[in-house]
Amino acid sequence: MSLVDRAPVALSERSPDFLPARDVSFGGYLVCMGGIVWRESLRFVHQRGRFLSALVRPLVWLFIFAAGFRATLGVSIIPPYETYVLYEVYIAPGLIAMIQLFNGLQSSLSMVYDREVGAMRILLVSPYPRWFLLVSKLVAGVAVSLLQAYAFLAVAYFWDVQPDSLWGYLTVLPALILSGLMLGAMGLAMSSIFKQLENFASVMNFVIFPMFFASSALYPLWRIQQANVLLWHICSYNPFTHAVELIRFALYGQVEWTSLAVVSGFGAACLLAAIYAYDPSAGLTGRRGGPDAAK
Amino acid sequence: MSEIAAETRAPALRVSGVTHAFGAKKALDDVSLTAPSGAFTALLGLNGAGKTTLFSLITRLYENRSGAIAVLGHDVRQQPSRALSRLGVVFQSRTLDLELSVLQNLLYHAALHGIGRSEARRRSLAVLERVGLAARAKEKVRALSGGQMRRVEIARALLHGPGLLLLDEPTVGLDIGSRRAILDEVRRLIDDDGIGVLWATHLVDEIEAADRVVVLHKGRVLLEGRIDDLRARGGSEDVGTAFMAAVAETERPNTAAERKTDTAA
Amino acid sequence: MTTDAPPRRPSRTARLLSAGAAAAALLAFAGPASAEKIFVSNERDHTMSVIDGATLKVVETIKTGRRPRGITASPDGKLIYVCTSDDNRVEVYDSTTHKLVKTLPSGPDPELFVLHPSGNPLYIANEDDNMVTIVDVNTAQKLAEVPVGVEPEGMGISPDGKILVNTSETTSMAHFIDTATNQIVENVVVDSRPRVAEFRADNKQVWVSAEVGGTVSVIDPATHQILKKITFEIPGVTAEAIQPVGVKITKDGKTAFVALGPANRVAVVDTETFAVKKYLLVGQRVWQLAFSPDESRLYTTNGNSNDISIVDVASDKVTKSVTVGRSPWGAVAVP
Numbered sequence: 078m079s080l081v082d083r084a085p086v087a088l089s090e091r092s093p094d095f096l097p098a099r100d101v102s103f104g105g106y107l108v109c110m111g112g113i114v115w116r117e118s119l120r121f122v123h124q125r126g127r128f129l130s131a132l133v134r135p136l137v138w139l140f141i142f143a144a145g146f147r148a149t150l151g152v153s154i155i156p157p158y159e160t161y162v163l164y165e166v167y168i169a170p171g172l173i174a175m176i177q178l179f180n181g182l183q184s185s186l187s188m189v190y191d192r193e194v195g196a197m198r199i200l201l202v203s204p205y206p207r208w209f210l211l212v213s214k215l216v217a218g219v220a221v222s223l224l225q226a227y228a229f230l231a232v233a234y235f236w237d238v239q240p241d242s243l244w245g246y247l248t249v250l251p252a253l254i255l256s257g258l259m260l261g262a263m264g265l266a267m268s269s270i271f272k273q274l275e276n277f278a279s280v281m282n283f284v285i286f287p288m289f290f291a292s293s294a295l296y297p298l299w300r301i302q303q304a305n306v307l308l309w310h311i312c313s314y315n316p317f318t319h320a321v322e323l324i325r326f327a328l329y330g331q332v333e334w335t336s337l338a339v340v341s342g343f344g345a346a347c348l349l350a351a352i353y354a355y356d357p358s359a360g361l362t363g364r365r366g367g368p369d370a371a372k
Numbered sequence: 373m374s375e376i377a378a379e380t381r382a383p384a385l386r387v388s389g390v391t392h393a394f395g396a397k398k399a400l401d402d403v404s405l406t407a408p409s410g411a412f413t414a415l416l417g418l419n420g421a422g423k424t425t426l427f428s429l430i431t432r433l434y435e436n437r438s439g440a441i442a443v444l445g446h447d448v449r450q451q452p453s454r455a456l457s458r459l460g461v462v463f464q465s466r467t468l469d470l471e472l473s474v475l476q477n478l479l480y481h482a483a484l485h486g487i488g489r490s491e492a493r494r495r496s497l498a499v500l501e502r503v504g505l506a507a508r509a510k511e512k513v514r515a516l517s518g519g520q521m522r523r524v525e526i527a528r529a530l531l532h533g534p535g536l537l538l539l540d541e542p543t544v545g546l547d548i549g550s551r552r553a554i555l556d557e558v559r560r561l562i563d564d565d566g567i568g569v570l571w572a573t574h575l576v577d578e579i580e581a582a583d584r585v586v587v588l589h590k591g592r593v594l595l596e597g598r599i600d601d602l603r604a605r606g607g608s609e610d611v612g613t614a615f616m617a618a619v620a621e622t623e624r625p626n627t628a629a630e631r632k633t634d635t636a637a
Numbered sequence: 638m639t640t641d642a643p644p645r646r647p648s649r650t651a652r653l654l655s656a657g658a659a660a661a662a663l664l665a666f667a668g669p670a671s672a673e674k675i676f677v678s679n680e681r682d683h684t685m686s687v688i689d690g691a692t693l694k695v696v697e698t699i700k701t702g703r704r705p706r707g708i709t710a711s712p713d714g715k716l717i718y719v720c721t722s723d724d725n726r727v728e729v730y731d732s733t734t735h736k737l738v739k740t741l742p743s744g745p746d747p748e749l750f751v752l753h754p755s756g757n758p759l760y761i762a763n764e765d766d767n768m769v770t771i772v773d774v775n776t777a778q779k780l781a782e783v784p785v786g787v788e789p790e791g792m793g794i795s796p797d798g799k800i801l802v803n804t805s806e807t808t809s810m811a812h813f814i815d816t817a818t819n820q821i822v823e824n825v826v827v828d829s830r831p832r833v834a835e836f837r838a839d840n841k842q843v844w845v846s847a848e849v850g851g852t853v854s855v856i857d858p859a860t861h862q863i864l865k866k867i868t869f870e871i872p873g874v875t876a877e878a879i880q881p882v883g884v885k886i887t888k889d890g891k892t893a894f895v896a897l898g899p900a901n902r903v904a905v906v907d908t909e910t911f912a913v914k915k916y917l918l919v920g921q922r923v924w925q926l927a928f929s930p931d932e933s934r935l936y937t938t939n940g941n942s943n944d945i946s947i948v949d950v951a952s953d954k955v956t957k958s959v960t961v962g963r964s965p966w967g968a969v970a971v972p
Contacts, residue, residue: 105486112483116469116476123471144872160946160958161901161918199467202431203484204457241956357435357452 109205110213117184117217121224131179131225135172136232139165155297157329159241169230169238170325171294173253174317176229177222177260178288182280184218185264201355208352211265215348218264219257226253240328252327255337256320259344263316266347269354292318316343382445384409384536384568385430389439392425399425401591403439407570407584409535412562414579415572416602416615417588423572424464426588427540431461444535457485460529464540464572468513468521468528474500475509478528485532492531499527503557519550526557536568537561543578551578576611589619673929674732675936675970676717677945678705679962685719686961687735690929690970693947693959699735702728706966707749711774712756714930714971718774720747720761727761727772732971741777744770749833749967751792751801753816760801762789769803771819781819785812793834793843800858802843804831811845811854813861823861827854833925835884835893837908844893846881853881853895855911865911867895874900883926885935887950894935894948896923903937903946905953917955919946927968938965 121128143165154160200210230246233239240246267284291308292315293301302309312318319336326333385407392400400422407413417423429436432448432455440447446454468477475496482492500506503523505516513521522542529537539558543551555578561567571578579585579599587594587602595605595618606614673690678701685705687697702721709718710732717730720743727741727750743750746765753760758780761770769783769792786805793802794816801814804827811834813823828850835844842864845854853867869879880898886908887893895904902916903923920939923946927936935948939958945965946958 102486104488108483108486108488112480115483116472116480119472119476120469154944154958160955161920161942163918196467196469198431198433198461198463199481200484201433202456202459202461204453204455205484205486206453241954357432 106205106209109203109209110216113200113210113213114217114220117214117221118224121221127183128225128228131176132228132232134179135176135229138168138172138175139233139236139238143168153297153299155299157326157331157333163238165233165236165238167297168295169233170328171289171292171321173226173229173324174256174260174292174294174321175285175289176225177253177257177320178285178317180218180222180225181257181260181262181264182267182284183264184214184221184261185268186280207355207357211352211355212348215258215261215265218261219254222257222261223250223253226257240330242330244330245328248330249324249327252323255340255344256323259316259320259340259347262344262347262351265351266354269351288315288317291315292321294318294321316340319343382442383407384444385413385538385570386442386445387426387430387439388441390426390429390436390441391438392429392436398591400429403588403591403593405586405593405596407536407568409444409568410562410566411584412559412569412571412580412582413584413586415570415586415588416574416576416579417572418574418619420590421574421588422591423588424540425591427461427463427538427572430538431459432456457532458535460532460534460537462522462525462529462537462539462542464542464544466521466525468524470514471512473510473512474505474516474524477513477524478531481528482531487532495531496527499530500524502530503527517550519546519553522546522550522554523557526554530561534567536570538570538572540572541574542571543573543575576615579611587615587618589622592622594618594622673970673972675927675929675945675968676708676710676730676732677936677938677961677965677968678708678719679964680704680706680940680966681964682962683721684962685717685730686965688945688959688961693957695959695961697735698962699730702726702740707747707762708967708969709750709752710969710971711752712754717969717971718750718752718759720750722746722748722764727759729774739777741772741774742770742779743772744768744779744782748790749792751794753794754796754798760792760794760803762792762803764788764790767805769801769814783814783819783821785814785821786810786824791832791834791845793836793845795836795840795843795858796838797840802834802836802845802858804834804845806830806832806848809847809850811843811856813858825854825856825861825863827856827863828852828866832882833884835886837886837890837893838888839890841890842886842908844884844886844895846884846895848880848882848898851876851879851881853884853906855908867906867911867913869895869897869900869904869913869916871897871900871902871916874902882924883937885926885928887928887932892950894926896926896937898922898924899941901939903935903948915953917946917948917953919948919955920944920958925967927970929970930972934970936968936970938968940964940966 203210291311298312301312316339319339322333323336323340383406388404390400390403415423428434430441432452435449443455444458448455478496479492497506500509503526505523543554558569562569581599585599585602586596595602603609603614606617608614608617675688677686683701683703685699685701686695689696701719703723705719705721707720715732717732719728721728725745727743729738731738743761744763746763747761748764750759750761757774759772759774763770767785767787769785769789771780773780785803786808788806789803790806791804799816801816803812809827809829809831811825811827812821815822827845828847830847830849831845832848833846843856843858854863855865857864878899881895882898883896885894891908893906893908895906897904899922901919901921903919904913905915906913919937920942922941923937923939925938933950935950937946943963944958944960945968946955949956
């Protein structure tokens with residue numbers, strides 16, 4: 078499956094060290110994606126501050142917020158739980174989704190940042206198709222978010238926040254991948270559409286907080302419905318709610334089909350939007366102010 | 373075989389009739405130029421002349437909607453993969469990951485071009501050797517000087533064996549010694565590898581007598597030829613004065629367009 | 638809201654097969670509790686829920702006398718005894734057919750009772766007339782009445798059957814009664830509103846919960862000295878909500894479970910150090926506790942949320958809650 082001709086270009090007496098890359102083959106695709114994931118993971122590992130804040134943020138919620146509010150949560154058994162759960166157990170899936178939300182938006186911010194400093198340019202001059210590069214970038218972001226999510230789950234385990242069975246740690250993996258893809262794709266789409274995302278405070282105000290609070294992360298939907306029907310409608314349509322519920326059910330070895338459909342559908346839509354936006358011929362990058370404006 | 377033959381015949385870069393606008397503002401207006409293989413072509417222009425826009429189109433950050441751009445005969449719109457795999461770029465802004473080591477930066481770039489790990493390592497060390505930085509491979513980029521970072525970026529651009537090397541004002545912010553070293557390095561590449569180089573700059577002293585020069589001003593090509601042509605055009609032996617004179621000419625109405633035709637190389 | 642299949646009893650063929658090679662696998666899945674049944678008295682519904690131990694579904698709801706509260710089983714598990722407080726009697730049911738077998742006299746307002754370890758007689762606390770009534774379960778005759786403090790409730794009997802402990806809620810005392818003479822040998826003052834008395838299997842400790850006092854007093858039955866007064870503290874739960882009622886101690890004597898009423902928690906307590914190891918979240922207003930016959934599970938009756946919670950004893954985890962009738966009061970599990 079060669080996209081370019083195989084033979085090297087004999088321009089002159091060039092040294093054998095500088096033969097052009099021979100192939101944009103299937104193996105090459107894997108190498109390319111592997112390289113993008115590898116770089117993202119390396120960056121993540123090097124940025125200890127980022128790892129710590131990614132971990133500390135949900136743990137603060139777990140230890141402090143949940144401890145303060147555990148008594149106020151109405152006692153009721155809702156699926157997938159089979160008995161009463163402590164508030165910290167209830168909010169754990171929401172906090173995992175929050176990790177992924179932050180991570181998705183952070184990598185979207187890094188796209189904006191990358192675009193500024195030019196690392197994005199390096200990515201986009203790869204001979205592989207633009208959609209593939211974006212998907213690889215997405216996969217890399219998901220890989221990093223998985224590291225964070227499992228680190229959080231490990232700490233939570235010792236705080237007695239555990240699924241019914243250890244299998245839950247395995248069954249949650251596909252849900253984490255899907256929700257990570259959705260939130261990452263959302264970040265990608267946003268990074269291509271909004272130019273003003275450099276300011277993280279505004280991202281917090283306009284994206285993370287509304288998505289997080291208007292969801293089932295902190296309160297069960299039935300509780301929200303009792304409090305405010307309009308809010309309940311908003312929460313029910315919030316894709317983040319469905320990411321949370323998908324993770325919640327998967328931790329208990331169950332599938333929440335509606336959430337699965339919403340997460341897959343919204344994720345695919347965001348990814349398509351991002352691919353469109355980054356497509357050099359159809360996209361928005363060429364129409365919006367050009368390189369000088371992007372500086 | 374015919375493909376290779378075609379590639380060898382084709383210039384490293386051919387831009388023909390490219391116009392590009394951001395909204396109402398025309399960044400490039402009917403730009404045509406050629407950068408042959410085995411030659412140094414200087415793209416001379418003031419800030420805002422359209423050099424960066426042109427580079428963005430060649431590197432396909434966005435697509436040209438008019439005209440054609442071909443790298444070694446491969447149209448960037450029709451055959452983007454082939455065009456991009458023949459292209460090495462050094463962007464104006466720094467594009468290295470400061471947190472990662474020199475080698476890690478190169479390995480990442482190699483992966484983006486589908487070069488497997490062991491081959492990537494071999495190539496990386498070879499290109500670093502060439503730019504004299506092999507000993508710094510394991511160091512973090514942050515520890516390098518500005519000039520060394522540029523040389524790493526050049527090494528990186530060469531990893532996949534491109535036929536065309538684009539450099540967008542690569543010496544900005546460097547001291548005179550580093551500038552000289554980088555220029556020498558690039559000229560050596562042309563001699564050794566027969567690679568085609570398009571070097572965007574606003575510094576006339578980077579241009580040598582044998583170089584080809586393309587003057588871009590306000591999105592239009594004012595001149596494409598040798599440095600002597602620029603001297604003649606500007607009416608001065610000093611290249612800088614000649615360049616400023618040529619640029620000033622366009623400020624007078626109805627002159628740029630007629631001049632353009634008779635200065636083509 | 639679970640998606641389990643409706644309860645099915647294995648067919649004869651299936652049971653035969655299971656006796657063969659499949660037995661091990663079956664045991665692994667269903668556990669030894671597969672044939673187990675849990676009986677729960679529903680105070681406000683005047684019924685008794687029967688739950689299948691394997692599927693954890695309510696298989697039958699038996700109409701009982703009015704206000705069923707205390708519930709226990711004969712040592713062989715064949716008979717279920719229920720105090721029907723407002724009918725002033727004890728009803729006896731067949732644990733297989735779920736039919737009423739007979740009724741026993743109890744004195745007025747029987748609340749809680751305890752069977753002699755041999756299975757006879759039955760010691761019943763009469764909440765309204767400050768008596769403990771002793772009844773022969775075979776002849777259905779009252780054998781004796783022992784006057785005790787005001788509002789007697791908790792009933793515990795030593796493993797050898799020689800000492801009976803009754804708690805009187807208003808007097809806040811644990812009365813130690815010699816079962817040979819039916820005389821009180823000692824009164825031990827405990828904290829306010831003692832509800833339950835429970836002996837450790839080695840006869841070295843008797844645990845008395847004080848609902849209003851919020852403590853559990855551990856008393857040495859030989860010296861009648863209080864060895865330890867256990868207090869409870871749950872982050873996020875007010876001290877007033879911590880109201881210890883039901884107490885169960887494992888047969889090995891190592892672990893005690895204490896139901897904490899409106900704290901909605903069951904405390905897991907080490908009987909040697911008296912340290913609370915864990916608080917398990919269960920349904921609302923948990924009062925009484927019951928072990929499964931093999932002690933692999935603990936059942937809790939949650940009066941305000943109308944369900945029972947099931948605790949896995951090995952892992953100290955609450956695995957499930959099952960809705961029963963209104964105001965479940967007591968529970969007993971039989972093989």
